[in-house]
Amino acid sequence: MGEVFLQLLLSGIILGSIYGLIGIGFSVFHSSTGAINFAQGEFVVLGSFLAITLASSGLPGPAAILLAALLLSLAAGLVFFVFLKKLADEPVYLVVATVALSLILRTLALYFWGREPLGLPSLFKNKAVVLRTVLISYDQLIVFATGILFYFLLLFLFRKTSTGKAIRAVVEDRELAKTSGLNPAAYQSLTFSLAAFLGAAAGGVLSPISMLSYHSGGLLGLKGFAAAVISGFEKPESAFAGGIILGIIESLSVFFFPSGFKDLVAVLVLLAVLTFKPEGLLMKGGRRRV
Amino acid sequence: MRQWFAERYPNLKTVIVFALVCLFLPLAVTNDYYVATLSLFLINSLLLASLMIIIGYAGQISLAHGAIYGLGAYVSAILTTRFELPFVVGFGAACLSGFLISLVVGAPSLRLKGHFLAMATLGIGEILYVLYKELDWLTGGVNGLIGIKPASIGAFSFTHPLSYYYLVYVIAMQTLVLIAFLLDGKLGRALRAVKSAEVAALALGLNPSYYKLLAFTFAGIIAAAAGSLYAHLDRFVSPSTFSLSLSVMLLSMVIAGGESSLGGSLVAAAVFSFLNEYVRQFQELSQLFFGFALLLVVIYFRGGLAGSWRRLLMLLNHARTEENEGSGS
Numbered sequence: 009m010g011e012v013f014l015q016l017l018l019s020g021i022i023l024g025s026i027y028g029l030i031g032i033g034f035s036v037f038h039s040s041t042g043a044i045n046f047a048q049g050e051f052v053v054l055g056s057f058l059a060i061t062l063a064s065s066g067l068p069g070p071a072a073i074l075l076a077a078l079l080l081s082l083a084a085g086l087v088f089f090v091f092l093k094k095l096a097d098e099p100v101y102l103v104v105a106t107v108a109l110s111l112i113l114r115t116l117a118l119y120f121w122g123r124e125p126l127g128l129p130s131l132f133k134n135k136a137v138v139l140r141t142v143l144i145s146y147d148q149l150i151v152f153a154t155g156i157l158f159y160f161l162l163l164f165l166f167r168k169t170s171t172g173k174a175i176r177a178v179v180e181d182r183e184l185a186k187t188s189g190l191n192p193a194a195y196q197s198l199t200f201s202l203a204a205f206l207g208a209a210a211g212g213v214l215s216p217i218s219m220l221s222y223h224s225g226g227l228l229g230l231k232g233f234a235a236a237v238i239s240g241f242e243k244p245e246s247a248f249a250g251g252i253i254l255g256i257i258e259s260l261s262v263f264f265f266p267s268g269f270k271d272l273v274a275v276l277v278l279l280a281v282l283t284f285k286p287e288g289l290l291m292k293g294g295r296r297r298v
Numbered sequence: 299m300r301q302w303f304a305e306r307y308p309n310l311k312t313v314i315v316f317a318l319v320c321l322f323l324p325l326a327v328t329n330d331y332y333v334a335t336l337s338l339f340l341i342n343s344l345l346l347a348s349l350m351i352i353i354g355y356a357g358q359i360s361l362a363h364g365a366i367y368g369l370g371a372y373v374s375a376i377l378t379t380r381f382e383l384p385f386v387v388g389f390g391a392a393c394l395s396g397f398l399i400s401l402v403v404g405a406p407s408l409r410l411k412g413h414f415l416a417m418a419t420l421g422i423g424e425i426l427y428v429l430y431k432e433l434d435w436l437t438g439g440v441n442g443l444i445g446i447k448p449a450s451i452g453a454f455s456f457t458h459p460l461s462y463y464y465l466v467y468v469i470a471m472q473t474l475v476l477i478a479f480l481l482d483g484k485l486g487r488a489l490r491a492v493k494s495a496e497v498a499a500l501a502l503g504l505n506p507s508y509y510k511l512l513a514f515t516f517a518g519i520i521a522a523a524a525g526s527l528y529a530h531l532d533r534f535v536s537p538s539t540f541s542l543s544l545s546v547m548l549l550s551m552v553i554a555g556g557e558s559s560l561g562g563s564l565v566a567a568a569v570f571s572f573l574n575e576y577v578r579q580f581q582e583l584s585q586l587f588f589g590f591a592l593l594l595v596v597i598y599f600r601g602g603l604a605g606s607w608r609r610l611l612m613l614l615n616h617a618r619t620e621e622n623e624g625s626g627s
Contacts, residue, residue: 044413046420091597101596103359103413104553108592111546115586226542230424233417268432275421282414283406 024255025155029210030232031247033203040199043102049229050113055208056215073212080208085201093193117222127219162245234278240288309478312561333459343567348520354558355489356513362419368540370525396522400515430537442536449530550592556604
């Protein structure tokens with residue numbers, strides 16, 4: 009019992025890091041536009057697929073993952089700056105546009121990579137560490153490490169750098185930011201690009217431990233969003249903690265639900281948080297109500 | 299008098315024209331398959347008109363419309379086929395299920411500012427989809443539920459496609475008239491006020507979350523009713539019909555029709571039904587078309603068909619007055 013529990017707890021934390029990374033992507037974009045990016049899950053899938061293609065053309069695994077994430081974030085930033093920035097003043101339409109984008113990206117993923125689930129080979133020749141009787145692969149450790157790394161990078165970005173401060177200024181008062189010489193559209197494109205990078209990086213490091221198929225983006229996006237809701241959206245980087253919480257709840261839920269229903273847990277958690285504590289479990293301040 | 303009616307009840311006028319056209323539509327086709335397609339067109343018009351209320355009048359995005367449609371279909375199919383209850387009971391239970399699910403999803407998320415409803419509906423769509431697949435003793439699982447009984451009222455069974463068309467016709471038109479009445483009346487005005495100036499509406503004593511929830515549940519009931527009609531038309535339901543893609547396609551068609559225009563939605567329903575027949579051969583790739591259509595309309599043709607139509611009328615009017623002025627001088 010103890011060992012099973014520990015094993016589930018650890019795999020929950022590792023999957024939770026993925027949800028956390030995706031959640032930070034949601035949060036960052038939401039904070040600069042007030043909109044939800046429905047294509048966030050598709051970035052994860054494309055990050056994974058692109059890394060697989062790059063790796064199969066001879067690039068070492070980690071380089072393929074990084075390059076895929078960079079390429080996707082560049083493309084996302086361009087798409088936002090050229091097409092989507094006109095919608096920035098009307099979040100409803102921006103949300104609709106990302107819904108359309110997600111359908112397009114999912115269909116393209118099907119067209120180029122096919123119906124079968126795909127994954128990268130292990131980055132560390134299946135090496136693993138043993139913790140008492142529980143086995144943790146290096147690939148799993150790297151997922152968690154990536155999550156922690158980005159958590160601190162973003163903390164640094166938002167608190168210490170002028171770019172991070174400018175993003176927060178755009179979030180708080182777009183008009184004022186404009187009059188102080190900032191270009192909101194540029195910063196919004198930047199957050200979209202950052203969201204794509206985080207999603208794609210999550211997909212890349214997830215790839216060696218779990219195969220994804222072209223339609224996996226829907227559920228992954230939903231879980232990342234739940235992570236952001238749990239942490240309360242206010243501080244983008246704290247969505248990482250939300251992801252870990254969700255990962256653990258989901259992983260331990262196998263004690264109560266048949267595994268076919270595992271994916272429903274995230275949705276139930278999401279609805280429960282929206283109903284009983286819409287400001288997020290990790291926030292202290294007042295309620296964000298109409 | 300005619301002028302007054304058209305100005306006071308613009309949506310009702312649209313529905314009356316629509317009802318007249320649809321009354322005679324089956325006479326234009328000869329083959330039973332096409333009659334069934336026409337029934338599907340009426341069902342789609344209910345789906346799009348109800349989704350239009352959520353988008354255009356409540357200013358919200360729902361990505362569960364296809365799933366709630368599916369819920370109505372499954373509830374009605376299971377009750378009439380597995381439990382041998384009459385069609386009327388199945389239809390009523392479908393409507394009730396649409397009401398309840400909308401309440402469960404809408405009540406928490408519509409209190410919040412922002413687009414939480416959109417994500418919550420995505421979640422509920424996902425839940426329903428999993429349930430359709432996993433509860434195979436009840437739903438038939440991935441293979442779907444076959445042998446659904448035809449609709450019947452009393453001893454009369456609607457087995458002939460033409461008789462079923464007119465059953466759907468009566469239900470659809472009653473529903474559309476109800477929608478038009480509500481939108482032309484106090485409720486429509488309140489919803490428009492809430493959508494365009496939420497704070498001002500609040501000051502007038504209108505509770506925005508109440509009106510949004512009202513619109514959302516009303517639309518949910520209609521979607522589920524449409525689902526019940528669909529189940530007894532095709533007499534087969536399977537999970538893949540009600541996936542997220544359907545909800546996104548419906549969203550794209552409402553936006554393309556003109557997000558707050560009932561007439562636009564009805565035209566979009568015709569286009570959608572026709573397109574669906576045509577693009578079926580491309581399978582999933584056809585979704586690329588709907589995705590790009592949605593993106594293009596949102597970015598470049600805001601207002602959709604209805605908006606363009608209005609602009610065209612304005613241009614024509616403008617040209618006519620100029621002409622009159624020209625001949626007068």
